[in-house]
Amino acid sequence: MTTSITQTQPAAASSRDALLSELAAVLDPAGLQTGDAIETRFRKDWYAPLDPVPPIAVARPRNTAEVSAVLAICHRHRQAVVPQGGLTGLAGAATPAGGELVLSLERMRGVEEIDDQAGTMTVMAGTTLQAAQEAARAAEWLLPVDLGARGSCQIGGNIATNAGGNRVIRYGMMRDQVLGLEAVLADGTVLTSLNKMLKNNAGYDLRQLFIGSEGTLGVITRAVLKLAPLPASTQTALCALSRYEDVVQLLRHAQRKLAGRLSAFEVMWADFYELVTTRVSGVRAPLPAGHPFYVLLDLQGDDAGQDAPAFESMLETAMDAGLIQDAAVATSDKEAQSFWQLRDAVAEFPVMWAPNAAFDVSLPIGRIGEFAQALRAAVLDRWSTAELVNFGHVGDSNLHVSVYLPGVALPDFPEHEISEVVYRVVQDFGGSISAEHGIGTHKKPFLGCSRTPEELAVMRLLKRTLDPNHILCPGRVVDLEVVDLD
Template identity: 45%
Template sequence: MSLVTDLRRLIGDRGVLDAAALSERQAGVWRSDALEAAALARPTCTGEVSRIMEYCHQQGISVVPQGGRTGLVHGADASPEQVILSLERMNQIESIDSRQRVAVAQAGVPLETLHTALEPHALHFPLDLGARGSATLGGNAATNAGGNRVIRYGMMRESVLGLEVVLADGTVVNALNSLIKNNAGYDIKQWFIGSEGTLGIITRLSLRLREAPLTRDMALVAIPDFDAVIRLLKHMDSQLGGSLSAFEAMWPSFYRLITTPPALGRPPIGQDFPFYVLLESQGANPDSDRERLQQALESALEAGLVVDAAMSQSEQDCAGFWALRDDVEQVFVKGDALLFDIALPIGEMDRYTTELEVALANALPEADLFVFGHLGDGNLHLAIRVPAGNADSLRPQIEGLVYDPLHAFKGSVSAEHGIGIEKKNYLSISRSREEIDLMRGLKLALDPTGILNPGKIF
């Protein structure tokens, strides 16, 4: 019997696509190349995932788990002899407990679907990112997604109370804890959050919810220098009393890119300032929250931390501000772009980006550097645009320019996107030999035959 026939026997004909059918699917949301694998299995429940894994474990067949395919480090790439396990049909929100403020959902639920489902309950799941419509909860957990509001709520790890996971041999581990405080032994869920599908398949999640904020106010501000950016973060966080939910920095080249045609956005403030910051405050008092943000901005203006500002007056304005920040695709308009996701101590960001700009200008004068990111949590995104058709050939050189200096800055080659295939050669910049050996030991213990997402991270 063939692999496809065996899988269809386990989970039904509709649940399995053969290699020919995969040629009609894109490998990722940001990619045009087709999926490649021996078969794609689409289970509808944990039991079917378990049967697939047990079979593949017995046959020595490698399995690559996939969520919404929105990743940027090739962490879900498969080869022609492997099986892709997609959680796309496990897309049910099983329960929303308003009293406990907990949701239980299958791993294939898109993030935006959960956001919408919580609205009638006046509850809020704080993780948010540009790919919210496609990215799935299981993928968010497997990559420990960060997004726009880490400064207030933390990364995905802080919002996961429990997980159900299927191990490489098909064993189902039900750790769907719903308690915020549970100190009974090892916190098993943490082994799998951020493991990129190399230790187990996340099938269901127990998620911590928050009360939905009643207000949202935003401002886009211009900053005279980077020292003022750092001081403004501290000032606004202090003045807003814990309600600061986003602090997004934009270097001038990126701001001009997203506010100049062919981009749809237009500049709410001038394009010639040294730095820009997008601020968001979420609160509960419609009568005073906007005034408090305005007062905090006025005092920042008086202190010389801000030189110009545009403040939201409506929810439509807030959506417009975020649309500017999320229009990252503009970096692809006039060439190819390589995207990087790094973390640095905030005090080192200006020196790092300045030195990188000089290094790029000397090595590749035809390249353009765009810098933006969730600066409040130490995360920068770099987009380096090169002439069309040159991205692959220039990638090794550019990666060296971006990653090699991070060791001296005590930075990380990945802030929120993971390691996948793309960054595994640079893992030692951010992790010690002892840490990597410990990771390998955990991988060997949970997946001794190495069939789960092989070739990723290490």
């Protein structure tokens, strides 16, 4: 099934000149890049096409008023706009297509307030996640969302993509940290609801329209984030297990025994563990290879004197029950970081396994092991020499899969065909094609695998209502066509 929606067309040259003249009038000299002055970094996000094209211009507003002015002008001229944050996205949403204008939030940086009584932070959208984390830590609070791109990704982009990361099992997705938002609609209308209250049922919760919408419904400019108490103690262990059923039992066992203090539960299949410990420089193997599964888990608590014994007791009882075959417990922060290097080694895949097709899916936790087996069989049935690795958060139902075809280089690498195979299996298992990376352009053709026609129709209705001229991120998420593999 294919559904189409009319897309905004590139502006004619005369209209473009008028557009740029109006933009220059509302922005300072550093706020608008055109022609040869456009920096190449604005051409693509992390997931990029082979030949990225330059935008017609880059607008770099300093505040919400300037964002509003820019969008009002673009709305009037029917000029397509793609908002950009830290350009760390993996779904292509921030990569400009031909004739689009980039709206960069990078100059809108800073933590405006940390309210110690409310336990909140008010922050501008262009602030990097790491800067916000450090500001919270300096005030003896924790901003819980954490991901590998923390030094580059921005708060606005984290919210627009509903970022996840390693601590979701305890603290939830980015959505769970957002109490209030300020966003600008396609026509320049500013919606300001910088709420600090956990409870606020005064009508529709409009912030939810923008969280996870990938810039298609509005541009986030400021946010109020919920903070958590700063942990005083961290315990880390790497465990080896024999069966996926034991992985699930260990997860539930740890959650019961640690009483809400389990903050990470990362699972690595044997193929992933062997690959990163033998091929990635600087990554050591704390446990011998050969076990079917490896689990990296963290406890974060407020009392080291109680947390360490509780963590060790949890591991001991799991070993006595036969769930864990072997384990290594970190005895220092440095050793804990070395354990995490195993999981973070995935950042090397684009270099050592190029090209590869990477997938971010979610499944019911109890079926992830079965899914991984079915997926391997389906891929190998199509490409007998393919290599696959599986790893993921699992405790929050998220699995990452990478597929590599030895000897196949670009442009012959069949990424779309691999995606068809993977997403068909995801659909068969009732999963989601995107756990935390978003849809963008990369996954848009397969959205029908995880969403019903009725859900897609409501998404399009929201898009038409909030962006009638289809200027915000045209062609992303639901804007053009969605294909159901059936």
